[in-house]
Amino acid sequence: MAPVQIGSDGQLVPLGGPVVSGPQPPPPGTPATQGVRMSLLIEFLLQRTYHEITLLSELLPRKTDMERKIEIVQFASRTRQLFVRLLALVKWASNAGKVEKCAMISSFLDQQTILFVDTADRLASLARDALVHARLPSFAIPFAIDVLTTGSYPRLPTCIRDKIIPPDPITKVEKQTTLCQLNQILRHRLVTTDLPPQLANLTVANGRVKFRVEGEFEATLTVMGDDPDIPWRLLKLEILVEDKETGDGRTLVHSLQVNFIHELVQARLCADEKPLQDMYNCLHSFCLSLQLEVLHSQTMMLIRERWGDLVQEERYMPAKYLTLTVWNQQVLGRKTGTASVHKVHIKIDESDGSKPLQISHEPPLPACDSRLMERALRIDHLSVEKLLIDSVHARSNQKLQELKAILKTSNPGDNSFIETALPTLVIPILEPCGRSECLHIFVDLHSGVFQPMLYGLDQSMLDDIEKTINDDMKRIISWLQQLKFWLGEQRSRQSVKHLPTVCTDILHLSNSASHPIGNLSKHRLFIKLTRLPQYYIVVDMHEVPSSPTALQYKYSFLSVSQLDGDDGPMCAQLLQHFKPNLEHLVQDTTGRVVRPGSKRKVSGDQGEPEPKKPKRSGEMCAFNKELAHLVAMCDTNMPFIGLKAELSNMEIPNQGVQVEGDGSSHAIRLIKIPPCKGVGEETRKALDRSLLDCTFRLQGRNNRTWVAELMLANCPLNSTHSKEQASTRHVYLTYENPLSEPVGGRKVVEMFLNDWNAISQLYQCVLTFSRALPEMPSLMSLFSEVRLYNYRKLVLCYGTTKGSSVTIQWNSNSQRFHLALGTVGPNSGCSNCHNIILHQLQEMFNKSPNVMQLLQVLSDTQAPLNAINKLPTVPMLGLTQRTNTAYQCFSILPQSPTHIRLAFRNMYCIDIYCRSRGVVAIRDGAYSLFDNTKIVEGFYPAPGLKTFLNMFVDSNQDARRRSVNEDDNPPLAGGC
Structure with missing residues (x-):
């Protein structure tokens, strides 16, 4: 439907004039009229309104008041009408899409109507004019019979058959025969042609010859006949240069580039006198340029991602050369001023283009290891990072060889060796040396600097060693001497780690200047015996002039004392040196004891074969058996020595420290115990006669528990206890040594004498009681019995059922007898009726320590107290x-x-x-x-x-x- 508009008379008239039948209607989907943007329309209205307001502001001042009012009202009316229309247009625009869609549908239907009318007109014209004299040809009866009966069309003209129908294919036998003949032709051509040696890797099969140059290209050729003048035909070309990291895994050469090279090589094959040589030169030159470009791309990726400033691209010219710089000390900030620069040149040989990429180093690589040099001069792997690593491997090996030569000059018997997997120089510091005790000097592959590593060494010292040997490699000798003493100290620490000790390098003493301890070497270690805080084992380390990798240990025993309280410095008292040949005291690993007088091995003999490499970690090389034995012996024996000294100071005769059993324990036996005050002479003599043995021993792991064993005979009382029926009795007295007192000090002896005084006091009462037993009345014998007497306490049971007990023992603190009442047997757990008068009984017994009198009082008071207790x-x-x-x-x-x-x-x-x-x-x-x-x-x-x-x-x-x-x-x- 054509666009229309409303005329002045209210009728619809076509837009743009009357409708004519000549022009075609617009195609479907095109708008009926050219529209105007809503924003442009609003802008026009605003400009018009602004323009009218401007004119009114200029013209109204010249008019009268009435004319001004008329003009303003007219302006307001016109403007209001415009904006009302604009509002109506905006509201209508929300449904404009539907109207436009209907208009497009109407236009499409009008077009279809016109097409139908035109088609009918043309068909009528064709029937009336063109088809009046038309006639049908005769039917092709023979051709139809052939097709219907035989299913073929043998009467097809030859001109059509030759151009349309393909010839019949050859058979498999003919094809195989043809390919074999073509293979013979290709072999003959290859034999008679000047073939480059790089194309020796070829394969002839299926009428084709395939040339393969590893890492560069693979070309497949054939010939189109047996005439020698027929040129080679390039069937397929494949570029073998590849790098998975470049181009996100895609092929390095685009297919269009391969097609262009294919056409170029084919043109060379047709025009050149030596086609195969020219083909190789062309493809080889392209592959070398591509390889150089790949290496350049890898270098930029290394600089951007992993290596950074550690590698620099000095110069790159496409298809010619690439120069890289590594180990640039100025860039790394290791040195200032002039520093060595190591370069790697990768270039294409211009004199002989058939050669692969040429690698050269500046300065030249040393002839240290042929295998490392060969790896550093090849780039067939097409990896610039591997090339750089192989190059720095060879240079690192050279630097380590120079460092090893310095060690060999200082020590002809040097046992250091180089590991090539990761360039490392392993230097044994102190023989025999475990693998974890060796100094490992690495060469940083990125920077070329030495990096030392030693297990357990402080990082600050490692940094100092690194800086020193990078400035001057000869200064490593002095560091090895320091590390030798450090390692000797660490071995000593590890050897006594399982023992109760505390190790320290420095011991502050108030008299160190005047004491002989000040004459010891500066390389020493103080080992404090934690169980004996006043004693130290001093390890003094000295060099062995004949062996730079050996140490001589000297051991001393030091005793200290505290002068000014706990906060003051300690004072050195006694310093004694152990004998130099201590090996006879220590058993070896096979259980054999070294014979006395045998020489100590402080260094390896020069006449022996070259020592083996250091043992692997986990093997015991660092254990100092002599030191561990000394510490263990001092820790075991010093308490006995201290106890013996105290016994001697208190004038108690003894037999000294004695070894018991198989040598695993020690003891001190007293010859006589001093008499106790307050004990009669008769009692004292009787107790001395009954005492057979008195022995002091240590018990427990902490070496602070003393056990005094008393063996006594002729016990004056016979008790009913099952353990007291033998002729001799053993009494065990246990003493816990205070932490504030040295083990085996005066406190232990005083506690023992107090216990002996308690035994003597009780023994005096028991002796009097035993003499009165024969005269004891029968009623009293039935009333009481001796249940226990172990020389420390006396337990009497009394009563009709012997269910009550009284325990008598001497209290050393109060210097009085102490009574304890209880119940035994069926009455166990009940209260003793004599607890009412316990205090009175204790006072009575201390005034008159008579056991018989005590039993008489208990007998007289038991019945009344049982009644009162209820x-x-x-x-x-x-x-x-x-x-x-x-x-x-x-x-x-x-x-x-x-x-x-x-x-x-x-x-x-x-x-x-x-x-x-x-x-x-x-x-x-x-x-x-x-x-x-x-x-x-x-x-x-x-x-x-x-x-x-x-x-x-x-x-x-x-x-x-x-x-x-x-x-x-x-x-x-x-x-x-």
Whole structure:
């Protein structure tokens, strides 16, 4: 449908004039009219409005007030109408797409209508004019019969058959025969042609010859006949230059470039007198240029990614040469001023283009290792990084050889060697030397500087060694001397690491200037025995003039003391040197003992074969058996030596330090123990006669626990204990040495003497008791028994069932006997009834240490105390009118071992006196002990007490008390 618009009369008229039938309608999809952008329309409206406002501002001042108002109203009306139309247009524009789509559909339908009408007109014209005289040809009956019956078309004209139908293919036998003939022709051509030696790698097969040059190209050729003048035909060309890192894995030569080279080589094959030589020269020159370009690309990638300034591209000319710089010390910042620069030149030989890329080094590589040189002069791997690594490997080997020559000059017996896998010089410092103890000097492949490495060495010292040997390689000799002493010190530390020691290089002493310790060498090590803080083992290291890789160790024993308290410096006391030949004390690894007088091997003999390489890590090369033996022996023996010295200072005779058993333990035996004060002469002699042996030994790992073993015979008492039935008894006294005291000091001896005093005091009581046993009444024998006597304590069991026990022992701190009461057997866990009078019993026994008397008191008081012990003594409620206040029902107040005062509710009191043969005397405690007529304040006489006691009075005891006042309230006595 054609675009239309509304005329002045309201009718639709075509846009642009009346419709004519000649012109074709616009194609479908094109807009009916040329539109205007909404933004442009708004801009026009705004410009028009601004223009009218400008004109009004210029013209209105000249008009009257009424004319100005008329002009303003007209301007407002026109502007309002324009913007209303614009608003309507904007609202309509939201549906303009649908209208435009309908217009396009209408236009397309109109076009189709025109095409149908035109087609009908043309068909009518063809039928009326062109087809009036048309006639059909005769039917081709023979051709149809051939096709229908035979399925073929044999009557096709020859001119058409030769141009359209291909000839029949040859058979497989003919094809094989033809290829064999072509192979013979190719071999004949190759034999009669001047063939370059680089094309010797060829293969003739399937009528083709394939030339392959490794790393460059592969060309496949053939000939189109047997005439010698027929040129070679290049069938296929493949470039073998490749680099996986360049071009993200894509081929280095584009297919269009390969096609161009293919055409160029084919033209050379057709035009040149020596076609194969010219083909090789052309392809070889291109491949060399490509290889050089690949190496240049790899160099830029190395500089950009991994090597940075460690490698520099000095100059590059495509298809000619590439020059690289490595080990530039100025760039690395290692040195200042003039520094050596090592260059690698990669170039194409202009005099002989058939050669591969030529590698040269500046300065030239040394003739140190033919294999390394060969690797550094080849680039067939097409890797510039591998070439640089091979080059610096050869130069690193040269630098290490120079360093090894310096060591050989200083020490003709040098055993250092070079490892080529990673350029390393392994230098044994102290023979025999383990692999981990050797100084490893590497050559940094990137910078060419020496880098030392030694396990356990401080990094700052390694940095100093690195700087020194890079400035002057000859200064490594002095460093090896220092490292030898350092390694000797480390070996000494490792040898005593498993022992209770603390190692230090410096020991601050207040008298080091005047003491002989100041004369020792500066290379020394102080080994502190942690169990014996006042003793040190000093390891003094000296050089061996005949062997630069050996050390001579001298060992000394040092004792120190503290002068000014714990914070002051220590003072050196005794410094003694050990004998130089200590090997006879140490067993070797096979269990054999070195014979005394044998020589010590301090260095390798010059006449022996060349020593083997250092042992691998894990083999024991650094263990100093002599030092470990000395430390262990001092740690074991010094406590005994200290104890022996203290015994001698206290004038206690002894036999000195003795070795027991198979030599694994030590002991000190006392000949006589000093007498104790407060013990009778008879007891002292009897104890000395019974003492058979007294031995001191150390027990435990920390060497601080002393055990004194006493062997005694003729024990005065026979106990019922199963372990005390032998004729001799062993008494073990254990002493824990204080940390503040030296092991084996005076404190141990004093504790032993205190224990011996306790044994003597108890032995005196036991001796008196043993003499009284034969005269003991039978009732007393049934009442008690000796349960245990181990010379340190005496345990007696008493009672009808022997269920109660009393333990007697001497307390050295209080210098008194100590009694302990308990229960055994079925009554174990119950309370002993004599605990009520324990204090009184202990006081009585210390005044008169008589065991027989103690047993008599226990026998007399057991029955009364068992009854008294059953009385409730805890506070109770409701005993008085004050029900909320707790009062104690019974109060037990012991006055002596046989006198107990019993109070009831703090009102009444009775005195109980325990007598022998089961008799007790009871009196009213309300009366004073000194005046029977005076009542004790706070107590009241117990009414009816006499009458009650008379019911249980003993007739024998009553006859003795006839003279007592018969009053109702005076003190009374009764028996039960």
